[in-house]
Structure formats: C-alpha cells, structure tokens
Amino acid sequence: MQYHIDATGKTKQYIEGLLPSMLSQLALTRSRQFLHIIVDRDSEHTGQTVPLPGIDTVLVVLKPTRNWVDLGVTLAHELTHVAQFAKGILKPTARGRTWKGKLYKTNHPYLDQPWEIQAFARQEIIFRRAIEL
Helix, strand or coil: CEEEEECCHHHHHHHHHHHHHHHHHCCCCCCCCEEEEEECCCCCCCEEEEEEHHHCEEEEEECCCCCHHHHHHHHHHHHHHHHHHHCCCEEEECCEEEECCEEEECCCCHHHCHHHHHHHHHHHHHHHHHHHC
C-alpha cells in the first residue's frame, strides 16, 4: 500500500516508523488503495477514516496529541478500518454502512457497531507489535 503522511517533525517520523509493521499485520502491504494520513489539530475526532472510492484512496485524519502511545493506538484503530474497507468487509452506503452485507444505519450506537468492536479489540495488539520491532 502506498501512502502519504501530512504531518511534520517527530509526529511524521513516529507515524512513518509504525506504518510498515501495522500495514503488514493488517495484510495491507499489497493493497492497491492509496492511504493518505493527515494530522490535523482542528479535527473534531481523535481519529477518523474516510473511504474515497472514486479515487481508490482511504483518508485517515488524526488529531495530534503529546501522548505518543495514544497516537499510536489511534493509528492502529484507524488502520483497522482501512483494512475493513480495503477488504470489502465494511462499505459506506447512503443510509449508513454495511458490515459483511448487513446494513447498519447511521444512528446505530457507536460502541455496538461491529467494525468498532473489531477495531477496539485489535488496536492495542497491533500497536504493541509495531513498537516491539
């Protein structure tokens, strides 16, 4: 998977250091999609993943933090969503999202969404494996 990181200094270096391991763990290294990571102080969310299917790109927006562990765990969480989209398990629709073919409307409770349950379950392990190398 090719990627571009819109960040500066140590934040960019940190993300660049984690990405190869995380992409490998999520079986994304051979993905043809493009990953664009933006670190944005004005982001409303700690992390957000937005598929852009028309240009075969996935956008990940991260809010910077002084806590490197939190940033790494959030990156792992969002990359789990990238993998879900890339593998077609999770798909955006006009009425919500489909997970393994089942529609979940936009008002479905956040912590009951199966893609979030999976991302929260995996984020810590992906991050810890990435920093062990």
